Amino acid sequence: MTDIATATAAASVGMPEEARIDDGPRGPRPTRALSRRNIMLYGTLIVVSLYYLLPLYVMVVTSLKGMPEIRVGNVFSPPLEITFQPWVKAWAEACTGLNCDGLSRGFWNSVRITIPSVVASIAIASVNGYGLANWRFKGDNFFFTILIFGAFIPYQVMLYPVVIILRELGLYGSLTGLVIVHSVFGMPILTLLFRNYFTSLPEELFKAARVDGAGYWGIYFRIMLPMSLPIFVVAMIIQVTGIWNDFLFGTVYTKPDYWPMTVQLNNIVNSVQGVKEYNVNMAATLLTGLVPLFIYFVSGKLFVRGIAAGAVKG
């Protein structure tokens, strides 16, 4: 594994990372454009892509249809008459109980929850990972093992104890409490990710910095952080999707003033007023997914690069 570490080191010291990743594929080289192999290769990929794209296609198409059309037509047919009414309704008009302001009600709450939670959880987990990789102390692996154990505990199991802990801290129902909960439950996977990443960095760097007299935080901020952009992006994407889509914590540990957008999504999907309005449901679904999708598309390249750098090393 040493050579890979060297490669990483080389990459991080000077070599443009873009090049390192994008020269990537190392399988046997393709020969002719329309060889049997290529037909099979792209054929398989296209079939697989259909599996992934079909639901998206159905969501988009349905969200642009009116209800009468949905009732008669099939789900795959493109809309005869495109309407954006379902999107308007999902965003601003759909009712739950007496509140008829759709998803817009929870959007800013989701933002207010997601930003501090993502920042806090990543900050804590990256320091954990850094400590576990570089500043070992007796018993640290014991705590890390418990964290890994925590990764497997269903959230429902911890629901009650966490209510009690938050009550004792006087944080129940506050945004701070929710941020803590997200940080705690994001910790296991993120710490694992960061630990593996920092372990893969060449230790010569660390030693040299020590010799120069840099301390714990000095090394973290001046050496480790600048070298770890990819893994931070990975962590960010995992957390943004996880927290943005969270529904359980956001409802159980806060009050309705802070309820995230997923609550409205749930309400829109589950409050059937007469017939199920599939078009509004689908529009609401897409609207809720837009933020993580946007973050994902923007940082997709970094995502893959980050995982390449972090998860490869054990």
Next chain:
Amino acid sequence: MASGRPNQLFRNKTAKIAAIPMILTAMVVFIGGTGWTVVYSFTKSKLLPKLEWVGFDQYERLWSTNRWIVSIENLAIYGLSMLVLSFVLGFLLAALMDQKIRFENTFRTIMLYPFALSFIVTGLVWQWLLNPEFGIQQIVRNLGWESFTFDPLYNPDLAIFGVMLAALWQGSGLVMVLMLAGLRGIDEEIWKAARIDGIPTWKTYLFIIIPMLRPVFITALVLITSGIIRVYDLVVAQTSGGPGLATEMPAKYVYDYMFRAQNLGQAFAASTMMLLAVLVVVVPWAMMEFGGKKND
């Protein structure tokens, strides 16, 4: 680089102080919460936790409840198939993507985007696609194949695979990307050497590449397995555990007993069994995997 790091030499107070959030989380939330749960599983708590001891009554009832047994069987079937399929699908797709293909970015994005959607959404969409009246079944029938039947969510024997279809759709992209990243980390020289020695491609993958991907597999394993044990939202959104008990899961049993049946004692007994199972499997493995050596 297995033992070179100067741990003893450089350890200091700052490192320990910086580890306080982790230690608190581990001890207070995970250990404390687990202990609390175990203690209250021996009580007859109903809607609120109360220390009225009943010994092992809750466990006796748990193991004589049909729904619990069915939930465990369901989880076993779902878990095993999901684990195998995630790995196989994830790896095969990654291997395909690693063939110097064109439009790699596009294909990768297509496979990964479902990960950005929540389980509630995933469950909803797939519930719809699998609805026999206007989903895939109806479409195929409209094309002329009148007897075509594809309604896994309404067939108790297949419902669990209907859920899996949705779970794979949502999560396999991430596994693929992880594996792809791992494959990209493998030195070109290894491929060259294998080709010169005349080793068939499949053998190279099986005996050389896969063993080298161990760290990636570990990360993927933790992600996939924890997702399996926690499966709840998807089931609730897609089938509510039905038809009958066909897609009931242990995590759902816990939640339903907490708040629907208002029998906390019973819910905590079920929680304890889940925690115990995880403890027995995960902790020794994690100790072996991460303990002692700090690098490989």
Next chain:
Amino acid sequence: MRLRSTIAALAVSAVLPAATAHATDLEVMHWWTSGGEAAAVAEFAKAFDATGNHWVDAAFAGPGEQARAIMVSRITGGDPMGAFQFNHGRQAEDLIEAGLLRDLTDIAEAEGWKDVVNPPSLLDGCTVDGRIYCTPVNIHSWQWLWLSHKAYEDAGVPVPTNWDEFVAAAPALKEKGILPMAVGQQSWQQSGLFNVLMSSLVPVEIFEKVYGDKDAEVAAGPEVARVFKAAADAREMSDGSTVQSWNEATNLVITGKAGGQIMGDWAQGEFSVAEQKAGSDYSCLPGLGVTEVLGTGGDAFYFPVLDDEEKSKAQAELAALLLKPAVQVAFNLKKGSLPVRGDIDLSTANDCMQKGLKLLAENKLVPDTNQLLTPDTTSQINDLFAEFFADASITPEDAQKRFADIIASAD
């Protein structure tokens, strides 16, 4: 209305500069989100806002346990809402014992609830050790069979007038591709259906013995066996029903895609939202047209103990308001349920509600299962029927045996 409350607030603050007594926000949590339900709860909100307070609506759709998880967490977490909806009965026992819910006895006495609430058993459901802890707002009965006239016309058979005719007409409907009976695929609907069969098809004493006295012998006996046979008929008639929620099932009846549905009187609300006329578009048979009795379940509001004095005052106002005659009429007409006061005029109610009112007046009533059974037992029965309805290989005999076991262990 907002203007008026502002003026009221100004008037008060002019006299007592520190007091903001008449603009208190009170958060009310409930899970009424279907069309009819939302319209009904709006009546409460309107009336409450008219007092100068403000109803902050916190509705949570979906399965009741999600909403309950939130309510219980918030109460135990020490940040309770102002009021919340619960089924009255045994669900709140623990919260009352722990002293987390407000004692409403004073308000009840001042408002004379004992004299107006009818039947009195409703108030009993709110009473623990002689103190009153909740405000019942309506009477809901499960014992209704809703029938689509269109479905039977299409099938060319007369609209059934009782359960036996309903079963007999099933094949004719099936032939025309109409679902004889709509049943939502959720366990509470399936077990609810069974309980209706039990209170309607066999003498009422059986129901009381099984659920009230938890008599396992009766539960294993021949009368209950007949009920299980009927449940097997229902299973066959609903074969192929793929809807989940109750109002989707009701919608099948409204549109004539299904012949009938056994569902509580809340289904009435959906028929009115769809502008259907009782008697000409649809029929309702209380007690399945066999034994005409109604259950006396219902919804109630509970009020957590709050430190904030202003909010406590608003709580008291809301509690009293919910039982005012005008509010009762407005709410129950929209909700399709019966009012909890015997002394109000409901001549505007439609045919089905009149039938219900008549039975109420004649005191042909059975207690609701929520009042007799703990949520734990109810939940076990739900699970049993979820299995029974999904799996035709479970014989009525097997199911009855398991049912009797559950009753034997119930407390």
